[in-house]
Amino acid sequence: MAVAMGAEELAAFLDEVFPQVRGDFVIEHVEECAVRVRMPVAERHLRPGGTVSGPAMFALADVSVYIAVMAMVGREALAVTTGGSFDFMRKPMAGADLICECRLLKLGRVLAVGECLIFSDGGAEPVARASMTYSIPPKR
Amino acid sequence: MAVAMGAEELAAFLDEVFPQVRGDFVIEHVEECAVRVRMPVAERHLRPGGTVSGPAMFALADVSVYIAVMAMVGREALAVTTGGSFDFMRKPMAGADLICECRLLKLGRVLAVGECLIFSDGGAEPVARASMTYSIPPKR
Amino acid sequence: MAVAMGAEELAAFLDEVFPQVRGDFVIEHVEECAVRVRMPVAERHLRPGGTVSGPAMFALADVSVYIAVMAMVGREALAVTTGGSFDFMRKPMAGADLICECRLLKLGRVLAVGECLIFSDGGAEPVARASMTYSIPPKR
Amino acid sequence: MAVAMGAEELAAFLDEVFPQVRGDFVIEHVEECAVRVRMPVAERHLRPGGTVSGPAMFALADVSVYIAVMAMVGREALAVTTGGSFDFMRKPMAGADLICECRLLKLGRVLAVGECLIFSDGGAEPVARASMTYSIPPKR
Numbered sequence: 001m002a003v004a005m006g007a008e009e010l011a012a013f014l015d016e017v018f019p020q021v022r023g024d025f026v027i028e029h030v031e032e033c034a035v036r037v038r039m040p041v042a043e044r045h046l047r048p049g050g051t052v053s054g055p056a057m058f059a060l061a062d063v064s065v066y067i068a069v070m071a072m073v074g075r076e077a078l079a080v081t082t083g084g085s086f087d088f089m090r091k092p093m094a095g096a097d098l099i100c101e102c103r104l105l106k107l108g109r110v111l112a113v114g115e116c117l118i119f120s121d122g123g124a125e126p127v128a129r130a131s132m133t134y135s136i137p138p139k140r
Numbered sequence: 141m142a143v144a145m146g147a148e149e150l151a152a153f154l155d156e157v158f159p160q161v162r163g164d165f166v167i168e169h170v171e172e173c174a175v176r177v178r179m180p181v182a183e184r185h186l187r188p189g190g191t192v193s194g195p196a197m198f199a200l201a202d203v204s205v206y207i208a209v210m211a212m213v214g215r216e217a218l219a220v221t222t223g224g225s226f227d228f229m230r231k232p233m234a235g236a237d238l239i240c241e242c243r244l245l246k247l248g249r250v251l252a253v254g255e256c257l258i259f260s261d262g263g264a265e266p267v268a269r270a271s272m273t274y275s276i277p278p279k280r
Numbered sequence: 281m282a283v284a285m286g287a288e289e290l291a292a293f294l295d296e297v298f299p300q301v302r303g304d305f306v307i308e309h310v311e312e313c314a315v316r317v318r319m320p321v322a323e324r325h326l327r328p329g330g331t332v333s334g335p336a337m338f339a340l341a342d343v344s345v346y347i348a349v350m351a352m353v354g355r356e357a358l359a360v361t362t363g364g365s366f367d368f369m370r371k372p373m374a375g376a377d378l379i380c381e382c383r384l385l386k387l388g389r390v391l392a393v394g395e396c397l398i399f400s401d402g403g404a405e406p407v408a409r410a411s412m413t414y415s416i417p418p419k420r
Numbered sequence: 421m422a423v424a425m426g427a428e429e430l431a432a433f434l435d436e437v438f439p440q441v442r443g444d445f446v447i448e449h450v451e452e453c454a455v456r457v458r459m460p461v462a463e464r465h466l467r468p469g470g471t472v473s474g475p476a477m478f479a480l481a482d483v484s485v486y487i488a489v490m491a492m493v494g495r496e497a498l499a500v501t502t503g504g505s506f507d508f509m510r511k512p513m514a515g516a517d518l519i520c521e522c523r524l525l526k527l528g529r530v531l532a533v534g535e536c537l538i539f540s541d542g543g544a545e546p547v548a549r550a551s552m553t554y555s556i557p558p559k560r
Binding site: 044 | 184
């Protein structure tokens with residue numbers, strides 16, 4: 001199955017449909033059913049003890065699965081997360097960006113399931129994992 | 141088991157340790173092992189189609205469980221989310237705040253488990269559910 | 281929304297479509313979008329230390345959500361679990377049956393979401409929680 | 421980190437501490453923080469439509485993470501599942517065994533997190549994914 005949008009086109013699409021997160025995420029790599037997304041860590045993502053907040057990591061996983069789905073099915077802004085789960089396993093390294101490696105395990109007609117491993121940039125072991133289900137609206 | 145902090149004290153504590161989310165959440169009710177938290181919905185929480193973003197709802201559930209734990213164990217800023225899951229079940233009503241009803245199902249010495257139902261203010265049926273596990277650091 | 285099948289009819293239906301679990305579960309109560317199901321605990325459910333096995337508690341939650349869905353939509357054997365999550369929070373009491381209190385949070389045309397609290401019979405605090413999503417096939 | 425027990429020793433240990441599941445699972449491969457486990461599919465695992473039951477797939481994932489933890493930490497029968505999540509993504513092939521590829525993402529002093537992909541034997545795409553957290557009791 002061919003990729004429908006590459007990294008540049010995906011970035012432009014994201015800017016257009018999610019202007020609220022403009023600049024929060026960098027699409028580093030796109031291939032069939034897999035993407036790598038970087039989140040430059042900013043002050044607002046931090047929590048007591050220097051940890052990146054759970055919601056920030058959740059947002060990274062969520063947008064990564066969205067991007068992976070868009071990469072395959074094309075412009076379909078209305079795909080929505082229906083559920084998911086996550087484990088926060090290690091404290092992210094202070095001052096390092098987060099890198100999300102995302103893979104689609106299923107890309108069905110109406111549902112997609114993606115899994116994500118999140119790393120501190122340069123770290124060998126994942127700081128978090130997440131799985132997310134997206135509902136894909138029928139083509140009009 | 142008695143409540144260790146009431147709504148006002150919790151709000152002041154949250155402002156102190158999470159200045160990043162100041163003003164994002166309103167603690168409406170606190171009782172033994174249960175809290176109700178309101179999230180005034182702002183433009184930055186929205187997604188295409190007028191839906192409140194998954195990360196915004198995740199953040200509401202996450203902070204609600206944190207507040208419920210703090211209400212019982214007292215000032216312990218370093219409690220961290222270790223994992224959880226969520227289902228986004230209905231589209232939130234446009235323009236309505238979100239209300240999170242959170243209950244601790246377990247409050248152990250080292251782990252707490254909370255469950256949340258999130259409603260659009262005035263809505264009868266939950267728009268989302270979440271469960272979260274927090275790790276509570278040992279008292280020094 | 282009216283209940284489509286009561287406890288007795290549900291029990292007969294379960295025996296017919298899931299003969300593999302005959303006798304494993306007792307439907308104690310059925311109401312709109314909620315059921316209570318008992319699992320008489322047997323030797324094969326136990327694990328080292330006298331704990332009821334995770335898979336046995338999973339099976340109880342899974343069948344309870346299935347029964348809750350059938351109670352509302354009527355005979356629809358092909359509903360399938362698409363995903364879920366669980367927390368095992370306390371050690372079940374030795375020798376006590378397990379009781380599952382299950383509630384449907386969403387009953388859509390194609391997806392249902394149920395949540396379950398599992399108790400040791402006579403215990404006040406839940407030993408486990410689970411949430412499950414079922415896919416409901418379209419009526420032929 | 422060296423493997424503490426190989427496949428044969430793990431199989432003998434499992435027979436000893438979980439006699440209830442004797443013969444249900446075959447440990448095919450063990451390496452550092454990863455195992456492959458086969459579940460020969462039997463009549464009792466099936467559900468209407470020829471699908472392998474959710475609880476059977478859950479049991480396979482659960483035992484696989486347990487085996488992966490035991491392989492690393494040695495005989496520690498009392499490790500218990502504290503929580504997890506799963507997605508059932510495709511219908512398993514009729515008559516094929518299930519194969520679980522399990523990897524530990526975290527092996528801490530007190531908690532381990534494992535993720536599993538389950539395949540129909542010979543199938544290229546996963547039928548299910550699961551993540552599980554185990555609590556490891558302190559060494560006496």
